[in-house]
Amino acid sequence: MTSLAQTQAADGTVQLATVRERHLKAPITLAAVTALLALLLALVPRTGTTSFRLGDQSQSFELPIVELPTAATSWVVLGILVVLVVAAFLRAWSYRKASLLLVAAFGVLAVFDFLVWAGAGGLVPVTSLLFGAVSLSVPLVFGALGGVIGERAGVVNVAIEGQLLLGAFSAALLSSITGNPFVGLIGAMVGGVLVASVLAAFAIKYLVEQVIVGVVLNVLVTGLTGFLYGALLAPNEAELNTPERFSRIKIPVLSDIPIIGPVLFNQTFIVYLMFITVAVVAWGLYRTKWGLRLRAVGEHPQAADTVGIKVNPTRFWNVLLAGAIAGIGGAYFTLVSVPQFGKDMTAGLGFIALAAVIFGRWDPIRATLAALLFGFATNLQNLLSILKTPVPSEFMLMLPYVVTLLAVAGFAGQIRGPAASGKPYIKS
Incomplete structure (x- = not known):
């Protein structure tokens, strides 16, 4: 992002200079989420196998259940997240915003990593999760x-x-x-x-x-x-x-x-x-x-x-x-x-x-x-709640609001609404 700033020359004339800004809000947010995931995996390690059911009973064919080793998969995905965070910081350092594709990929992988950890020894119904979300x-x-x-x-x-x-x-x-x-x-x-x-x-x-x-x-x-x-x-x-x-x-x-x-x-x-x-x-x-x-x-x-x-x-x-x-x-x-x-x-x-x-x-x-x-x-x-994860029930009740606040604070940036929103109009 570039903006204009006024500078005064030696002869007293005012000149406009271009000021470039580094967009660090998104990279810092991604780094914070990665750090929290790393702490979760390190302090509350889970072993066994996490199963993902990709199909649904309403479909005319049945998809196989995918089984992944919980610990290994969690740490491998976390490594990929670290790479994405580094990429976001490099873009910010070169005065570019974190791309929407990068942020979306990070979000999908972060959720997947959390589900692998949370679903240890259980079954994660992917289609049901998305259906319920819609x-x-x-x-x-x-x-x-x-x-x-x-x-x-x-x-x-x-x-x-x-x-x-x-x-x-x-x-x-x-x-x-x-x-x-x-x-x-x-x-x-x-x-x-x-x-x-x-x-x-x-x-x-x-x-x-x-x-x-x-x-x-x-x-x-x-x-x-x-x-x-x-x-x-x-x-x-x-x-x-x-x-x-x-x-x-x-x-x-x-x-x-x-x-x-x-x-x-x-x-x-x-x-x-x-x-x-x-x-x-x-x-x-x-x-x-x-x-x-x-x-x-x-x-x-x-x-x-x-x-x-x-x-x-x-x-x-x-x-x-x-x-x-x-x-x-x-x-x-x-x-x-x-x-x-x-x-x-x-x-x-x-x-x-x-x-x-x-x-x-x-x-x-x-x-x-x-x-x-x-x-x-x-x-x-x-x-x-169904998977009986070690996450406290109080935090699970907070989860939707925490995610919303994190998204607003970390990615929304400076927001300007319609200029006349909330202002009554009196015809002169």
Whole structure:
């Protein structure tokens, strides 16, 4: 990275000089992770064999189970990680950033090394681990997409938690009444829009502080759904809280691809809808008139106004769109994951989705990857509990949040959001 600095010559004239910076944050983070892994292998050595199951019961053929010597494999992979760390420092020394490929390779190998150590004497189901990671990430992805659209339009969407929760409640109620999961899905989108409409009205029309409105909405929706659950759903569980769920749709041929086939192509309708939504939002945000106007009102609303874009209506309708997308994430809880609605069942995932928006630098693809990272860390925590590793249970509960913080602190770097995000626009 290069920057310009002013210097004053002997004759008093001001000159611009190029200053080159070494990017050491990523190499230092990689070195710290490698050191922690080395300490783990040295202080808590594990022997025996680690088995990896690559196949899945849904596939038409069976893949062999791969068995690796735990100690030898762990130290060999650690050696490769050291080489990657040295490569990252060499790139930093030559004023180059650590490449995305290098960081990705390091991450995959570090996780693999940890799994080899953790799975000593046990079986690591690779496909199930990845399938669970995708499943746990679905509400986060939809919530993050809603957050990206809202903030790109200039409105901080802190109410993602409330949109997920009301979406889950509406989906469970309407799907139970009609026996149709698609009706429940539409109801979830309406629930998300209702929360978003209140946020948009107070933030855009009445110029109330957006973060405060979002927090209040989360508390309001939590109390409202808790009350309705106790007064309406719990006494009439058979009629109002037994939603019809989406079943898996297996795509022929594609679902038989080793490892990733069952993960990506033996999923429910909502997961396939997630794939489409991510692609459409990512394409539309940068390639369409809608995306150009959306980014314009979030970056420079005055300039957008001068070329005829109606700033506040554009913000309002896009916040509603963001609420509808987040509501779909809420539907996943009751129409796929859990067969009924429960109080506070979103468990703060809306705030994790908001963190994914920031970590993903307000970009749909990056935010999706950030959500998938958290989902993987959460499912890894569950796997470690099953494998009965010597890792303390308290640390395993912290694992998803530790991974998220490490990723944000170590790789996100200096982040700048949309310039007008959180700032109301008053037409002069």
